Amino acid sequence: MNSYLYYPGCSLAGTAREYGQSTLAVLRRLGCEIPELDDWTCCGASSAHSLDHRLGLALAARNLALAEAQGRGLLTPCAACYSRLAAAWHGVRQGGEVAEWLREILGRPLEGTFRPRSLLEFLVVEIGSHEIARQAGVPLDGLKVACYYGCLLSRPAEWAIDDADNPQLMDGLLEELGARAVPWAYKTECCGSFLALARTAVVFGLVERIVEAAREAGADCLVTACPMCQANLDMRQRRGRPPLPIFYFTQLVGVSLGLAPEVLGLDRHIIPGLPLLRERNLVSGPVGLRERLLR
Amino acid sequence: MSWALPAVDALAARLLEDRLVDAVLGWARDPDLPWQRYPHRVDEPSRVGELVWDPFCAPGLAKLVFRMTEGGLKLGVLARGCDALGVWRLIHDRRIARENVYLLGLPCPGMADGVRVWEECPEAFDAAGWEDHGSHWVAVPTGIRLPKERFLLDKCLQCQVRWPRQCDEVLAVQGGSWNPFCEDRYRQVRQLEELPLPQRFDFWRGWFERCLRCFACRQVCPACNCESCSLDQFEPNWLEREVGVATQFIFHFTRALHVAGRCVDCGECQRACPVGFPLGALNRKMMKDMEDLFGVREPFVPQESEPLGEFALDDPDEFR
């Protein structure tokens, strides 16, 4: 565990604040103190590589090089950051002209010694679902979840952490914690990504398909590991039918570990998720201030 | 850490007592030449005291194992990394029956050049035992320190097989696999590769002129184990008898090619050569090419298959 540095990524300070909060709370509860990478900068997200492949690699690679200088790899909860860091890592490992160029523009050595890790993979593979379940006090009994992985963790094959069509990491983890992960076919369908602003209508359509499929499969809620997916699903559900809440998987892990709702940022969703958790007796205690205000 | 001679002796005695082996092969002191250790075989538990295990055990044992087990003798072998790989070379060549050898692995901290020690520090040979301090050998109880940097045998300088692999038992009391003195096994090869072609030829011609064609390199080499060496044959006359640049070229070319992908890098050939021919530079060139061209990752660890008896559909095609 000491071989990692924490890379939160920009969203976790803003729109995905609850993801950052819950991640840190869960890691602390599991006894993994992972220091944050000093002086980290943006990974470039979709925009950098959309404009220029190399630019995208360079922005992400800077962070890899910082960590490598400390003999560590990066651990990131954000699927988008993971994807960009892994792409840069892959580019460096491939060697050749691109790798040379990266070293040159960064002005630092970069060998790609350490593969970046996504938090999901870290928790399931390195800590182990079973170990987390052993420490958990609140079984997520009766909660039917549709695990939604999105694109960035499941594609492309070079750095995907799980299967491209039917990934299982999150399902396995939450099942171990007592939830029922419903089988469904839209786990890795794209949510529309950054086009939420520029092609809003299309994104509404994509989100609707995904949410409808989850509802049809009998899910109470969707669970994601990606700030972009969460934001799109949380904000772009069409009005009409009662919306499904969208959790970060760390929030449910936190609930199972007995952490308080405010600590997990459960009161920060646009579509409130707490009522569902209260109804299933997974969260108890007094209603918080923000929760009351926004009800 | 000490060179645990008593432990070695105890183990050898146990093998003999339990009838696991008929004899144990190791090294013994030469009664006349204090710096010399020669291969020695004991077949009685009471005689294991004749064996010695100290920094002067230079000779390789593998080829002897081959000769000794031919008649079906079961032999225990005190095996350093190089000896073990040599024996395995012979096993894979089906020249030693696996069941006829019991490999008693001794992790090797490197061997000293006895002659040089005798010249510079003869009192070192008064030691009762030796300890290994990484960069030095230290005599017990006299406390004399021999720096490895100065006294390490040439073949041990470049050694990457200090740890005895694939042994029946390893006496793990000292040493490890890491050789701090070996920086780049292929340094000499690279240097030669970078020379302009005529100078490369001149380099070798200089050695061809010195080579006596005494075949000592062949005699000690665990990979040179043919029933009948093609270089000795008259019909066909692969190698003509007269000694000239061309025939020397053919001799060394053939030898290098015959051990290509099979050499275990024990360094015995060069140690045995009376004129110091850089045979290792030929052997390592073959190793390096096996690695570069065919991705054979550990060319010095004997495998059942050998790179030149194999092929891959996507082997490089440098001829175009």
Add this chain to the structure above:
Amino acid sequence: MVGSRLMRPDLQKSERLRQRIQELAGTDVGRCYQCGKCTGGCPLVEAMDFTPRQIMRLVNWGAEDEVLRCQTIWVCATCFTCTVRCPRQIKVAEVMEALRSLARREGVRSPARDILRFHRLFLAIVGRFGRLHELSLVMGYKVFTGRLFQDLGLGLQMFLRGKLSPVPERPGGARQLARIVSWWAERERKGGR
């Protein structure tokens, strides 16, 4: 735009274009056998003017102008669905990425200016602060598109939930990042007009 415009295959142009794509994306569009699996799985095809399969076709006919001027390459969200499924192992998403790079270098005026603006704004912010400041991005984008009041309610909601931080962070590494971004901007200037 699709209609039935006259197609003039230009194999030399196609060769050059494929070569450049090969350099940028490490994949050979010439392998395409037009099965349409990329398009069938593309989440955004409804917002595209050419389907991904048609883009491959256009590249193979050497229709460089049309390919670099289309919406499709900008609408692509790089979800890699096409890449993992292509039976000819063409890296379709990477091809789109390469085409975007080419379009920028050629200084082609993109029909998807709003998307382009979004990306450039993103980079400007990142180049300035070192990290993304989401509020600046959203506000900047809305100013540009004139859709100031769209999603206003949503913004308020987010603000109330503490999801929009008003002040950008600025780590020390921002200067190095700025250097990388300005490398790119320099190249943009040279390539573009």
Add this chain to the structure above:
Amino acid sequence: MKRVGVFLCWCGSNIAGVVDMDRLQAEVERMPGVVHVEQNKYTCSDPGQESIRRAIREHRLQRVVVAACSPRMHERTFRAMMRTAGLNPYLLEMANLREHCSWVHRDIDEATAKAVDLVRRAVFKVRLARPLQSGKVPITRRALVLGGGIAGIQAALDLADFGIPVVLVESSPSLGGRMAQLDKTFPTLDCSSCILTPKMVEVATHPSIRLLTYSEVESVEGYVGNFKVLVRRKARSVDEQRCTGCGECLSKCPAKVPSEFDLGLGTRGAIYVPFPQAVPNVPVIDRQSCLYFTRGRCRICQRACPAGAIDYQQEDRLESYEVGAIVVATGYDQFDPAAYGEYAYRASPNVITGLEFERLVSSTGPTGGRILTPGGGREPQRVVFIKCVGSRDEQRGASYCSKTCCMYVAKQAILLKEKLPRCEVYVFYMDVRAAGKDYEEFYLRAREMGVQYVRGRVARVFPHGDRLRIRAEDTLIGRRLELEADLVVLASAMVPRPDARQVARKLGIAANQHGFFSEAHPKLRPVETHTAGIFLAGAAQGPKDIPDSVAQAGAAASKAAALLSRQEMETEPVVAEVNEHWCSGCLRCARVCPYNAISEREIRVRTAAGVRTKTVATVNPGLCQGCGACAVACRDGAMNLAGFADQQVLAEVDALCL
């Protein structure tokens, strides 16, 4: 020194027009060992050959060099001449003065100098030539057919009709193979079992065929004409002699397991016959699921059997057969579409493969021929076929075209339309490949019946409850197409059986990168393998439909019959030889031999220390084809190639470099 005669051929003016023959003769006369040189206008003509024979007599020649055209042209001619002159044919060497010299060079001096070299090469080589004899090996007049599908059945029947005894080995409990699982066959829509069953019965009753079902080949030794095959006869737990096939036991068995024959769509008992028409009609006990074998209690079948045929104590038996030829017809497997996560084959019961569909429409299948969705048991309103699943796809499957799918999909679509006329049928395709007699018409018939062909590879199948949502591009209009269906049929590719490579190793034959067995030549030797005496039939060699399999089986049978019609055969004299004295027994030669012709044996040698045994390599001249790879692999120089010996090649090199 051997007495060499050299015969210089003018080939009219073809050679003599460019090479100065007299100067050549003068040079040749000075070559070591040459005692006679003469020139002929046309050496290959009868007078030319006669003059060689005369010179052999008159000059007591022991070796002959003919300097003329390419040996590929006339070596046979002159070797035959040698025999008539009383000399061993292999004491002849040719120098190629025409194709390699006079036809490609203009300058007389250069050409003559080269001709001198070429003749010298031949002289040097022939001086070291030894007489070579081709051996004779007897041929066992019996054939082994491996596999009891349609190809194996056809090959066995054809061989038996030649009067050749046949051993047919089939690993499953019954003959029939994949064809028995099919419902109808294209393009005639014959009922598959109606045309297959009579052939199965014929095999079982043919006096020349020994049928071994539920048996596997354990090992194959020997070589063409003389194979020794060890067959494992797996314990059936039912006495084949006693069983009357009454079927009493079948209905009583309490165990229920998925039926392999119905591909898991139906069930069978632990004691079962795979399908009603099985040949032999003798059940077999599946010991993994039998209650008696797993828990030690039950014995219901034993009590039910009126013939007392149930034998729980039966054990595997090994039987050995000697055969002269082998026909390999081990068939194919279907590609497992689980590799396509996007097609939801594992996720939904209503996504099935083409072969599963065959069981679904078959009147002997689990639904009795009613087409019902496996998930809901409903009649489908809309069925979607997806072609090229596992084929023409380097990402998920294999690069090759599976050849049969286009037609079987057309057939299944037609069957669907016939049984359920109101059902909508969509076929997603990339190309329709209907090359074959009446195939195109058959495919058009499907279209005329209203089957919708959509050009595009399906991207994703989403299970939605009981239904399936299919998403693809209609590439002909360039728009995305989405539709819902009740049943999706994946036209899964034909792939080699999982044990194909092991079988190849056992037999010493080659397989291509996919695992299909390789023929000796794709055009000229399509049913032979590189290993003499082993022939291929059916889909084990590559995707094939029934007519092709049957045709190939016939061809393989006649090739094998031609071989077995002889009493004995000559072996190639240009083979590898071992100098046992030099051989170290490392067997490196055996590793590079493509024909498994080299094995080891123990010999006794006398040494200074007394007599001991040592291992040496030994070459089977029946298998060796004379490539010489072993000779180069041998560092001792103990392995040599007769006719191209090391000393000969070195002499040739020396001769050319003088």
Add this chain to the structure above:
Amino acid sequence: MSVREGWRPKIVAFCCNWCSYAGADLAGTSRIPYPASVRIIRVPCSGRVNPVFVVRALQRGADGVLVAGCHPGDCHYSTGNLYARRRLLVTRRLLAYMGIEPERLRLCWVSASEGERFAKVIEEMTAVLEKLGPVQQLREEGPP
């Protein structure tokens, strides 16, 4: 390196019986002229060529050695040419390492239908050898 007056390079070519020898025959029957520098030794397969043959030729007076076999995948004996490729690749590198110009050894694939290709290979190789001149290194007379 001074080239003797009238010196022409000599190439010893090992051609496999099934493809390359037939390819050379085809060059003949098609009357495609090529330099008279080449002397062909027929072997059953390129896999029959022992690297020592190569050095022997260079020692005895050949200026270059050509080994010609069937294209990979077309070997009459299925794999012989692939073994040859490995061996000769190593041979060539070892020659260079020991001071002999690697261009003196060439391995090429010539099928029975490639008469023209055979002629072209001889032409190319002759041109290369003309530039290199005779093998000096291995021709020294007498004891070193």
